[in-house]
Amino acid sequence: MFYHDNDLQYPVEVEEPDPRFAKMLQEAIGGVEGEMRVCLQYLFQSWGVPDEHEEYRKLLLETATEEIGHIEMLATAVTKNLEGAPTQLKDEMTDDPVINATMSGMMPRQYLSSGLKAMPVDANGNPFNASYVVASGNLAADLYANVMAESTGRLLATRLYEMTDDPGMKDMLAYLIARDTMHQNQFLKAVQSLGDPEDPHDHLPIPDSFPDAKELEEYNYSFLSTMREKADYEAPWTEGMSVDGEGEFSLLHELDLEGGERSVPKANPETHNEVKEKGED
Amino acid sequence: MFYHDNDLQYPVEVEEPDPRFAKMLQEAIGGVEGEMRVCLQYLFQSWGVPDEHEEYRKLLLETATEEIGHIEMLATAVTKNLEGAPTQLKDEMTDDPVINATMSGMMPRQYLSSGLKAMPVDANGNPFNASYVVASGNLAADLYANVMAESTGRLLATRLYEMTDDPGMKDMLAYLIARDTMHQNQFLKAVQSLGDPEDPHDHLPIPDSFPDAKELEEYNYSFLSTMREKADYEAPWTEGMSVDGEGEFSLLHELDLEGGERSVPKANPETHNEVKEKGED
Amino acid sequence: MFYHDNDLQYPVEVEEPDPRFAKMLQEAIGGVEGEMRVCLQYLFQSWGVPDEHEEYRKLLLETATEEIGHIEMLATAVTKNLEGAPTQLKDEMTDDPVINATMSGMMPRQYLSSGLKAMPVDANGNPFNASYVVASGNLAADLYANVMAESTGRLLATRLYEMTDDPGMKDMLAYLIARDTMHQNQFLKAVQSLGDPEDPHDHLPIPDSFPDAKELEEYNYSFLSTMREKADYEAPWTEGMSVDGEGEFSLLHELDLEGGERSVPKANPETHNEVKEKGED
Amino acid sequence: MFYHDNDLQYPVEVEEPDPRFAKMLQEAIGGVEGEMRVCLQYLFQSWGVPDEHEEYRKLLLETATEEIGHIEMLATAVTKNLEGAPTQLKDEMTDDPVINATMSGMMPRQYLSSGLKAMPVDANGNPFNASYVVASGNLAADLYANVMAESTGRLLATRLYEMTDDPGMKDMLAYLIARDTMHQNQFLKAVQSLGDPEDPHDHLPIPDSFPDAKELEEYNYSFLSTMREKADYEAPWTEGMSVDGEGEFSLLHELDLEGGERSVPKANPETHNEVKEKGED
Amino acid sequence: MFYHDNDLQYPVEVEEPDPRFAKMLQEAIGGVEGEMRVCLQYLFQSWGVPDEHEEYRKLLLETATEEIGHIEMLATAVTKNLEGAPTQLKDEMTDDPVINATMSGMMPRQYLSSGLKAMPVDANGNPFNASYVVASGNLAADLYANVMAESTGRLLATRLYEMTDDPGMKDMLAYLIARDTMHQNQFLKAVQSLGDPEDPHDHLPIPDSFPDAKELEEYNYSFLSTMREKADYEAPWTEGMSVDGEGEFSLLHELDLEGGERSVPKANPETHNEVKEKGED
């Protein structure tokens, strides 16, 4: 179960409130690259890890709980950036071009629906959607999902960092960027720790429990070219040892595949799919 | 631009149609782990790669085009599994327990909305949603997103493989599993080929263009424990060299953070947030 | 504004309640082919028609109001089909195979969320979504949207008709099918009444207000073949007069287009899109 | 910020795993009546309460943190109900009617996407959507939203209670029902504590800060009848003192309103809304 | 069934069209606090009320029908605010700062998709979603949902009122605010009229039909503190009589709960969840 106190993980100060930056920050709360996603992702992953892998369950729960505090920091940042925001469309818009631009660039629902507070939505105004949450039941797949989430999360944080000149906001974002650096490293370390400790790729391909004998050997290490015109070429993924160490890359062209012609059976009459043939009554 | 012919990449045969398996197959078409997602993901990623990285743009477009053909194969498989499906709820349900179970387990809209055809939805019936598509503009982040997509995609394919006894379906799935093996390998190879060819982790942390000097050094390689009670412990992510080779892992407890108390300013009166204080009129 | 009374448009009787049919009926309420969609579509279309086209505004509002009553009928039908529905999963499921199949085939939220009532969702359980509603501001486009909505609506109703043996349900569906017949006819009549009364296609192409002089004449009546291999062929849409009477159909192959090579500029550094080149520090 | 330990709030035991009940339990996790909604709702509400109302901020944060633990309990319950679930559709379905019914009644993605674990979705399979979360910035409105959420939440829990015979599940649900009893009471107490402590309705109407002088007195306490035929009638809401103590209920009929005829201006030509008039070229 | 005429409930006049206010008004049409939600909510609730509670069924249907007219008024207001809206992005944007700000602040789809008309979307541009609609089958829960909906609805209307200086819009909003005042009062009156007429809280807790004997008495009236450090405190919800009159409030700390340690069983091999152990082949 969970506990709280009244402190923030790191200070959240805003020198000059900026309602347009308040909109941008929403991406880091409710966006697909945001903190609600990673928080819920690590919670659901952790809750599914069986007792025998307790070390990984703990890894995930520690960080999930950290992320709740990140949402809290960002919610605070949004509220502070909305302090003193204009709440009136001006009749005579030319009077104040700054207010004009601000009103035009604000997120309408941050005033209309939340009274100038943070919302569980992204910067385009879409509500957070739990289909962003990846918790597959397979640790290796989940850990890659986490590396990816922390990569797009850190990318977002650096973009937000570029967008503001407010020293308080830059400081808060530097903290979040540092945490994302760690999270990328810890989850990569964790995925490499699966299987043989000497072999960082021993967990590949994912899932590694599907029997090798059932793989189709003609297709599992050949790069497929789909260019209209067949042509040879070389790339790191057309020759040499595969990353999982179990095959040799090669090049194959789609024209050499032999799936045969598609055929589609007629559906039964209860579907009412059929149309009159020409000349039929 | 794009072209087509009338052939499949690989044969799609169904010996015994199974309407319940037709529902399961929808996950591989319109699910978050499915082919529509990877197809659109690689297309949008490829379309955004600048000319100077043409090799990666090509990598992505080749595979994107391959994936359209996978959706086609799965759509064919769904239609064939729905051949002869029951389209009547029986008054006297006990007459045929097999039909009863089948009707109960079918996806209603595969009959009602598509006339026993494949739909762009997942196995729970949710329509495909493009928020699944990751195309961040940063190649390293995108390639990890692809490794992750191919991991959950292959995991899904192996689960579908377990679920059917139909030899045609098992064969088609073995092909898709083999392709996912390759795709995991090719995208990992690609991400490792970024930066120094001798250093598979040279692209870390993502994005690698944020200046090191702006990182907060106290926080970017320490694992944060959020246990209610502070306690020391060791794990691969609490000590030793970080994966990106730029730091040393350590352990930090949340109680040692110093963010200070949260404070929230009052909103302006136009929000109508305020409530009467006790005794106020 | 709107008024109501306590009557139904047409009787809704259920002889043998069937919880699985109650699920199917949801498609006709909250599905993309359902009554909520057409009701809201005709309301929003009607509310946008300017005074000068009052005849069409009335057409749309008359039918929109009729459709509210159809939702009412279907909601009643759902409730009656859920009468006496099982609300307990049985410990020993073999005891009653009929209850087993029924419980398995019911829509969970019809019990859990609505207490055995109709919901604004489709047969797969997806909530109604207003992106189904087409109201473009252009009457001709809207009227085709209505013909299409009534086509898939009538198709759905005939499929539901096949699925039940209950005489009350068959009778109610026959009424709804008849209304959809009329609605297809009235909206096609309306679209043909636009422009020259002698020319049923005078409204084409939609919108007809874009100046002919700005159309690219090489492309607006040629059917484009995208087969990998160029090949001539004939079809009703490759030769002869176009339906709008303004051009001559012809056949063109994608290989003869001349768009030139795609080129993508590099984004600016604030995006943090860039990756290290091989050998770069 | 937040902390965790490894314990549950209350024991979660399952005697007889039941995959169909695992599907039903999803409603209490990711449904509109579920724990993710109340958890996030109370978090976002609390984070927006200004310092001057610290007592309410604390009320909300205490309970928000409790709710994370409820999601955890339910996630555990789902996993335990899926233990030993069938993962194969049988060729010969008649062999085992229990497995048949179970496979038909399971949620497909609980196997395909999560490997027999809990997911952030409802019982119909819809992903949790943050548009369920109400945090308006106005305490009185938010507290009623909480009373409502706890009412539908407790209703859901009692329906789940009826649906299972498993003693462990019944015990866990009795705990959640008791907590919902408390939460309904505490939030009603809180809303009644706003304003004059002697007047439980002093916070009405919400928001109470809109000036009385601007209300239209003809309309703010009259019940509006929209029956097609005007008729007098009596009900608790057509006569007597209003609940907020500021008006007298009365009955008004829609036919007595005087809004005048609707009129819609023509849009400008750039919209391409216009259609040809009859006879126009 | 339903009827209509050509009049509005109340006049809708716009002196100075304002495309940015047209965007804001969308929240009152298609937003979670808007009129489509309450309209559909009261319709579905009413359609589910059994004959024995006809008085409440009528209450709900009267107001549902009123709300269709509110959507109509707001749709008219949107169209009038979009009259003369700019439909061209200017090459030289500095030429007219007012047009610049207006174009930047408009909702794109109000021009692109609807030709300057109202749409069934909210002010952030999200389509209306029927998951907003609460119709639980239990009257007391539904009536609280209505009080809540009218609270956030009136809050939204007052915020819109602050945002405009147009006298016509202020007048229309004053009407809608007055109606929301009544609706809050009528639904609270209705919920208080359930059960004992002398006891306004006799309907609590919701649902009141769950047997008292099955409640866990230790937990149903104790406020649960989740602070990291246990500490005593007093609030209206930690002592005194509960609102439902059936218990005594008390304070309990999460550390005193005894749920025991979480445990998660291993899933079966067909899930392909397992990962290689260190040193395993």
Next chain:
Amino acid sequence: MFYHDNDLQYPVEVEEPDPRFAKMLQEAIGGVEGEMRVCLQYLFQSWGVPDEHEEYRKLLLETATEEIGHIEMLATAVTKNLEGAPTQLKDEMTDDPVINATMSGMMPRQYLSSGLKAMPVDANGNPFNASYVVASGNLAADLYANVMAESTGRLLATRLYEMTDDPGMKDMLAYLIARDTMHQNQFLKAVQSLGDPEDPHDHLPIPDSFPDAKELEEYNYSFLSTMREKADYEAPWTEGMSVDGEGEFSLLHELDLEGGERSVPKANPETHNEVKEKGED
């Protein structure tokens, strides 16, 4: 299966990048009127057409493949319009009103989530949703859906054309408008080619396979008036031959329908729907 090359169908040039136009163009990519919708719609329709209707299957697949290339063109146009876009909110916003307006009018996620690239979303920022895709299994219904899609698609393209002065963008849009002209014509030609080649309406009503004898003759050609007050009137849809040639239009008023009073049964006690009656304990 599918193939690609590196060329565009038609040149995509941008003289003056315009980030606000980049937002508008998103509607043509991921909007309900956009190219992703038609592309997927024609793919799924084609994949479902049985072998016996190969001519139509080919029609659909040819055009589906063309549409992938249209998405590609639009994605290129978006990227080029975002070249040089501002990525910093200015402290002193008055410094540059053009940058101010641009920043306010840009789509936040085109910078934050995609690094100034195209996204699979519409101009309001909503992700593409596959519920837009219509593939009903019935050719006539599908072909009308395509006419409708091409009508709203061409309408959108003409509106975008009005909005820009950039010669490159106007040229690209003229190409897309021309293609939509053809697509409207080809799909109308195709629907008219169904059934009797002499009778362009022989496919009506859709589906035409429902037996005439089961239609309710009183209702299938009468226009239903729902005006509160019964009144006679004439319109093209109240008299004369129906479009399908199978009936005679007439006028009917809702007051003449005889559906009888609605009645709703009580639900069983396990729903916990019931409320205490007045005076009940």
